[in-house]
Structures are given as structure tokens and as C-alpha cells.
Amino acid sequence: MGPFSAMSADGSEAQDRFAHLGINTARPLILRCKTVLLGASTTGKTSIAHVFQGGAQNFPKNYNMTVGVDFMVKRVNIPETNVIVEMYVVDCGGFPICQDMMKPHWESANAVMLVYDVSNTESFLSLGGWYEQIKKVRADTAITGVVIASKMDLAERPGTVTEEQGKRLSTERGLEFFEVCAHRGSVDAPFHFLAEVFYQKYSDRKGELEKLR
Numbered sequence: 001m002g003p004f005s006a007m008s009a010d011g012s013e014a015q016d017r018f019a020h021l022g023i024n025t026a027r028p029l030i031l032r033c034k035t036v037l038l039g040a041s042t043t044g045k046t047s048i049a050h051v052f053q054g055g056a057q058n059f060p061k062n063y064n065m066t067v068g069v070d071f072m073v074k075r076v077n078i079p080e081t082n083v084i085v086e087m088y089v090v091d092c093g094g095f096p097i098c099q100d101m102m103k104p105h106w107e108s109a110n111a112v113m114l115v116y117d118v119s120n121t122e123s124f125l126s127l128g129g130w131y132e133q134i135k136k137v138r139a140d141t142a143i144t145g146v147v148i149a150s151k152m153d154l155a156e157r158p159g160t161v162t163e164e165q166g167k168r169l170s171t172e173r174g175l176e177f178f179e180v181c182a183h184r185g186s187v188d189a190p191f192h193f194l195a196e197v198f199y200q201k202y203s204d205r206k207g208e209l210e211k212l213r
């Protein structure tokens with residue numbers, strides 16, 4: 001999968017027929033954004049992915065630990081455009097033994113989500129190691145991504161990771177910070193953010209190429 005994968009259809013005849021009516025009949029442009037979810041096991045990565053794909057009713061009732069990788073896809077509409085970003089989500093298991101299997105996905109990813117459990121300090125502290133691993137694999141390639149504080153329904157427990165700690169880690173690594181709760185069905189914001197960033201990068205690159213013509 002290249003930096004920008006897209007599918008489009010002409011639709012020019014329909015556009016000409018209805019243009020005088022002010023009706024936008026352009027067929028959607030579909031961009032594909034490969035996004036990897038990284039973090040320690042039991043941080044809620046799989047629940048986040050499932051709820052993003054199918055809503056709160058998709059929250060797993062039984063816990064099944066991801067070994068290796070799992071995949072799912074959901075389309076995100078970019079407001080005020082005819083563009084759809086197809087979020088191709090790669091849920092990576094949190095075991096070090098699986099990392100050789102996951103690295104090809106890290107190399108080809110368009111975006112990264114670093115996930116920790118707010119009620120588990122160790123999962124938060126491990127994010128630095130995950131970030132360094134993906135940075136090493138990607139060499140000089142810029143990392144577009146977010147840090148996700150998961151399981152916000154547990155945020156009132158004693159000894160949880162604070163919002164300030166999460167934001168500080170994100171800022172230090174040039175990433176955006178989001179708080180989510182799969183149990184409550186609140187997970188869409190970071191995915192929509194990454195979809196819009198991906199679309200903007202595509203638009204910028206397209207503009208640069210058009211100037212060279």
C-alpha cells in the first residue's frame with residue numbers, strides 16, 4: 001500500500017447534466033489510510049477498533065487477547081467534500097513475541113495510534129518503548145499519529161494516569177492526544193482526526209504535483 005491509495009470514477013456525463021441545477025453528482029473519491037494500533041496487551045485496542053467499526057453494540061462482551069494482528073475497515077466521510085477515507089485498521093497484539101509479524105505493517109502504515117489504559121500506569125510507561133520501536137522501523141519517515149487514553153470510565157480510580165501526563169507525552173513526540181471509552185461507545189474522534197489529516201496530506205501532495213505540470 002503506497003503513501004496515498006485512491007479509487008475514483010469520472011461521472012462527467014452526470015455532472016454536465018445536472019450542473020445547472022447546482023447538484024453535486026460527482027462520484028466519491030476513496031482514499032485508503034492504513035492505521036496501526038499499538039500498545040501493551042489489555043489496553044483496549046481491540047475494543048476500540050470493534051466499536052469504531054460497528055458502534056457501541058460491537059463492544060466485546062468477552063475478552064479475547066489479540067495474538068498477532070487483526071484487521072477491520074470502516075469508511076469516514078470528509079465533511080464538505082466528495083471524499084471518503086477508508087480507514088484500514090490493523091490491531092496489533094501487545095506481546096513482544098509478535099513484533100516480527102507486525103513490523104511490515106508498521107513500515108507501510110499511514111498513521112499510528114499509541115494506546116494506553118488510564119488505570120494501568122505500566123501500559124502508559126510502555127508507550128515510550130512502542131514509539132521508539134516504530135520510529136526505528138520507519139527510519140526517517142515522519143510519523144503521523146495520536147496517543148489514546150483508553151478506558152476513561154475507569155479514570156476516577158486512585159492512581160490513574162492523569163490527562164496532563166498523557167498530553168505531555170503526546171506533545172513531546174509531536175502527536176495529538178485523545179481520550180476514549182469503548183464501553184460507552186466514544187471512540188470515533190481520533191479516527192476522524194487521522195482521516196482528515198490523511199485527506200489534507202493527499203490534497204497538499206496533489207497540489208504540488210499539479211504545479212509541476
